[in-house]
Amino acid sequence: MSILINKDTRLIVQGITGREGIFHTSRMMEYGTQVVAGVTPGKGGEWVLEGKVPVFDTVHHAIEITGANTSVIFVPARFAHDAVLEAVDAGLTLIVCITEGIPIRDMMKVRQYLNQQGSRLIGPNSPGMLSPGECKVGIIPGHITQPGNIGVVSRSGTLTYEVLYALKLQAIGVSTCVGIGGDPIYGTSFIDVLGMFEVDAHTDKIVLIGEIGGTEEEQAAEYISDHITKPVIAFIAGRTAPPGKRMGHAGAIVEGGAGLASDKIAALESAGVSVVEYPENIADFLK
Amino acid sequence: MSILINKDTRLIVQGITGREGIFHTSRMMEYGTQVVAGVTPGKGGEWVLEGKVPVFDTVHHAIEITGANTSVIFVPARFAHDAVLEAVDAGLTLIVCITEGIPIRDMMKVRQYLNQQGSRLIGPNSPGMLSPGECKVGIIPGHITQPGNIGVVSRSGTLTYEVLYALKLQAIGVSTCVGIGGDPIYGTSFIDVLGMFEVDAHTDKIVLIGEIGGTEEEQAAEYISDHITKPVIAFIAGRTAPPGKRMGHAGAIVEGGAGLASDKIAALESAGVSVVEYPENIADFLK
């Protein structure tokens, strides 16, 4: 029914005692996610959320005691890259980083280190992932989507919610929604997720939500053309964004003539992808 | 007839215009090695050895023009790690570093970088390699050995010559002799070379020459026990070396109770290896 996360996901929350950490942990648990532990250095031994979740000082210790296999990171930007490295070194194979605003130099080092290890990082600056009816890791609202056969992959947050909601209004459900994040340096690309959807028996069609900046969508188009047999529908945000200006996301910027929405749309269309003009149109193409 | 190097080896010499570089290049060419280029920054465009070998400023350029596939490094210790990285980045798959005295911190970085790349480094502080009758890369005297079916792998220089010579006096020949070097941090281990000899159709028996320091021989013993079917004969130097003193090689030191010759000999013997008391005895075990 899903990729990456499911009913067997045993999650730890790094930065669980922060305002965001505790709020979203509570939401994830309500959704049915198995949150087995939290990590906040200096607060090991405490319990949060009415004594339901133990807090540890280190990821290593949290895994040792709870057998966690996935981590979601809510720690502040200045500590976030250390948190990712800690999760990698502790042997977690899936790490989801929600934190926005991590210095690019830190992320380049993390990415270089990740290349040598066996861990997968989603994000940073990601809303996380949702496998409807199974598991929610991150901050995507649970009630705006339902189980189904559409795989969604996106660089954005609320724009993704908009799409999920539009699908739900038409009774279209989702296998897994993956937010790969809006930063220029990230752990997991469109291509990685497209490849997973392609082999997932429960995903029949794929929605790709891109935006200006970088060449991720162009690379995805090439990959789709060569490797993806399932139908792909896309929306690209930022057709009206001016060059040289960062549009909210650290990665959403047209620089040196690269990263234009028009180039991305053209690339995707020539790869056989249906690119819609309004995000709400996506549902029409999925019926 | 050989592992790693053979008649098809197309060699560049980094540091060719230095005293050692030019001397040994001349010897390698006399032996029949195809030395296709030298590299010395600032001397690109010159020709050395009576106009036989062109010199380039960068490894990149040397490969581009000559199609080299292997490099041997004679540059001074302070520049050697940069030279290795340059060779790796230029895409060479086999790099032999003769240089001794590279700071350990530099080599740790190089080694970490190598782990991510596809290149094999032999050494540093290695006498190089010799496939008798085919190719010589490094400084092992060519006339002290002859073609044959014995694979030799060693941490040492002149001690290896002693063994090769003793074999030759008994008319025993060698497939390839590999000097893995006497430094504590190195590119290629006993285990790597043992594995290559095991699958080499022209190697029937293996000679391993170890010494005090580290646990390379113990690891080799375990590997031999599990993976090597060919007979292995070993000599371990340093039975009389006192603990805490560095015996010439940067890696030859008994520290914190580890690295003793007696432990290595015991490990090898229990892996079924014949360990000889005098290096000259090796020949007796090979007949």
Next chain:
Amino acid sequence: MKLHEYRSKLLFSKCGVPIPRGRVALTAHEAKTIARELGGPVVIKAQVLVGGRGKAGGIRLVHTPEEAEEAARQILGMQIKGLPVRKVLVDEVAEIRSEIYLGVTNDRAARCPVMIASAEGGIDIEEVARTHPEKIVRIHIDPLLGLREYQARHLAVSIELPRVHWRNFIDIACGLYKAFTVSDATLAEINPLVITGDNRLLALDGKMVLDDNALFRQPDLAEMRDLDEETPTEREARRYGLSYVKLDGTIGCMVNGAGLAMASMDVINSFGAQPANFLDIGGGAGAEKVAAALHLILKDANVQAVMINIFGGITRCDEVARGILATLDEFKSDIPMVARLVGTNEEEGNKLLAEANVITATSLTDAAEKVVALAVESQLQ
């Protein structure tokens, strides 16, 4: 955040890159004093954070302290591309034999820094990249290993730098990369790096852009922010933690989330109008932040109508509605507004807005259609 030329060059100098003797002056008199100290001809350079200073007359070569004073007076009175010149750099003049470009930035596709060199220095490198791409050499730098000597040497060889300058060039490249990393820069460039008449290498002009996300660990550099770099509106937006970009259209936009904000702009455009701004209020904004955001939009004289698009998650729609109402109370604006609120507490939010006669919409396209119609209508009035 951008650094001025003189700040950039001082940073380069600290990292071992040779720069001309010189100092910055706030007044014409100071410029004269510096020119006298330096002796000989000097160059007076406007310190503003835009390109094209030379063409605008912001760079002048003079021969005496008196001329320096006069030139500085003129330049300090200028505006270049709308920015007032508040400082001039007074540098000794170097005899230029040739001009090189050397810069380092982040290559996002390669996920690492890239160093770029060209024998065609002194002009805009993007121009060179367009017209003579073969004259540009790039090397990628492993972020963990850093710039290696052989890489810098490769650049020197590739731009056909005379051999006598290699050693200095390598040191300068390493110094520039150091300046780039220790400052958490996203761009550090020397343009031109010149070979002087007496065969030295000298960084004649310098430019640095810093990673705003890393300023928390660069307190000294953060203090150097030139307030002129941003418009007053952008500055105010930053103060409230809002992500705001001024655009040329007439439809003000307030959205939560960057992607949704861009999509909203695009949909407005599809309906035949142009957005007046990009504005992301972020996640979980309260009434106060919403009010500040709306404030910014309404201050823009071009705005003829406002579209609010909120997909409530952490952001609560009732809070957004309260922020809107507070602004309306204060501003008494007659600019028409269309709000589309969906998600957390949407009913309460929409009820509050309806009571205040704000037009509501049910979807993004519905909202866009309505707001564009209102703008057309308001223009006709």
Next chain:
Amino acid sequence: MKLHEYRSKLLFSKCGVPIPRGRVALTAHEAKTIARELGGPVVIKAQVLVGGRGKAGGIRLVHTPEEAEEAARQILGMQIKGLPVRKVLVDEVAEIRSEIYLGVTNDRAARCPVMIASAEGGIDIEEVARTHPEKIVRIHIDPLLGLREYQARHLAVSIELPRVHWRNFIDIACGLYKAFTVSDATLAEINPLVITGDNRLLALDGKMVLDDNALFRQPDLAEMRDLDEETPTEREARRYGLSYVKLDGTIGCMVNGAGLAMASMDVINSFGAQPANFLDIGGGAGAEKVAAALHLILKDANVQAVMINIFGGITRCDEVARGILATLDEFKSDIPMVARLVGTNEEEGNKLLAEANVITATSLTDAAEKVVALAVESQLQ
């Protein structure tokens, strides 16, 4: 190369590790002055590059400047394990609540630095490793990434350090690692790192060993070499680029190549005698270097016979022979010698030696057998 305690602690301090107030003194009078400046009780510590100073009486706690002077006078007159005490460190006294061990060294099997911590500080860490291995925690450090905060935190958690000290401990660990890397050290250790009565962390004792191969880029540190660290013979060997280690036996050895030198020692041992030294003349040694090497061997009063084993490659046997003959001429030594020369120019070398009545051998075992026999013979005389 080892650094003295006071030098190590100053380096640590530069990297942000807190150390006691104090200074080094060359005379008892100076020690008194420092004690007066510090006020209160002080500890006087012999600065010698061997362990066991405390047991040898090289560390004294005193309460007044006068006592400090007297203690310093006594300690400055001592020899500890054969090394003269030339300096004392005068440190303020800290009230010790508990003692921690914190060190960083290179783990050759893991090919990276390793940081080691233990709640059992103040005693020899190798002793703790032997008797209570469970009380030692290790973390490996990626040489490209460096020490990360979470790793230092892991150490703090693992040695059950009270939470209130974590922040300081992490900073100290990062500082220690920085000192380790910027100095190209192979060991940097704080033992003990104490928790004081007023709840501070303080590096009470420090030790650093530097990578000799990296001293070329550490000129300031290289200058700090304490000549007493080496015996005069070892010092002389280093000057000639010879690798020499003094041993307890009676057979002097001169060999080219470290592995062959060890093997030669082993073979001597197999024949029932003990080597007097390890000596590798390296590759391509000329007559002068050979002479210097033989000089060193003959100066050792324990030497009863000398074995020379040369496998000529770059090293030319005739050059070696000339070096031997030059030494014999000068020394007129009656210590018997056996030389085994093989390889490049071996015939000429052996001929030269035979003419000078030096005994030659045809193989390593032959040489060892002969030299041991000669030593026994010389002892009988």
